[in-house]
Amino acid sequence: xxxxxxxxxxxxxxxxxxxxxxxxxxxxxxxxxxxxxxxxxxxxxxxxxxxxxxxxxxxxxxxxxxxxxxxxxxxxxx
Numbered sequence: 820x821x822x823x824x825x826x827x828x829x830x831x832x833x834x835x836x837x838x839x840x841x842x843x844x845x846x847x848x849x850x851x852x853x854x855x856x857x858x859x860x861x862x863x864x865x866x867x868x869x870x871x872x873x874x875x876x877x878x879x880x881x882x883x884x885x886x887x888x889x890x891x892x893x894x895x896x897x
Contacts, residue, residue: 875883882895
């Protein structure tokens with residue numbers, strides 16, 4: 820069986836392509852880790868919000884309406 824040698828251009832193309840592909844895979848992995856971290860933070864915020872919502876419902880009632888700008892609490896008209 821005869822052996823062949825890649826040209827310098829072919830060899831560089833393969834090495835650079837492989838290195839670039841590896842860099843992209845690492846970058847995608849880092850993005851996925853960041854995504855998972857953000858999802859966890861969002862879940863913590865939602866959980867905290869739900870706990871505080873229960874406290875506010877107990878304190879002001881289920882029909883309370885809170886003005887987000889002023890903090891004023893009113894009751895829903897029925």
